[in-house]
Amino acid sequence: GEDVEQSLFLSVREGDSSVINCTYTDSSSTYLYWYKQEPGAGLQLLTYIFSNMDMKQDQRLTVLLNKKDKHLSLRIADTQTGDSAIYFCAESSTGGYNKLIFGAGTRLAVHP
């Protein structure tokens, strides 16, 4: 079945780079997504990558996709305290339409 796994917690120092990792099971997923959730808020779409791409860069965010290993990562350069949040990886379901399968989320803590 479809499953997405993430490590639960990451702590980094302000100014360092953060790397959040994710593995997924559905090799036919068309798109893979990263969402951010701050306390008391909904999910904010950060970025997404089409399955035929290896890398996508968007300002401080870099997404790397290794289709062979079904591994997705999100790198945040120059991490700031405002980046502290929960980050969710999601794959588009082969059930079709616009259904996403989410990981459990990685809590990123940024300390001075």
Add this chain to the structure above:
Amino acid sequence: KAGVTQTPRYLIKTRGQQVTLSCSPISGHRSVSWYQQTPGQGLQFLFEYFSETQRNKGNFPGRFSGRQFSNSRSEMNVSTLELGDSALYLCASSLRQYNSPLHFGNGTRLTVT
């Protein structure tokens, strides 16, 4: 452009009651989906609508239902509330029929006592 709007933001209900949550999608978006978020189960898909038709339903009991109106606004209803229904209910809208990024609202926090 306004984002996805969910009302109300908070709800407190008693076991056995029913509740209706509302979602207004981003203008021009015709696909609306609903997710339940709990600490134990994470984000789980409830259902998805496109042009007033439910195209996909998650693994939830029949007490959970929804609908979409001709203006793409959507409602979900939970009848005979149970304590375990306490959760953050998130609505998302998408522009296209397939493989389209989901844009989420801030959710409705439902507490069942």
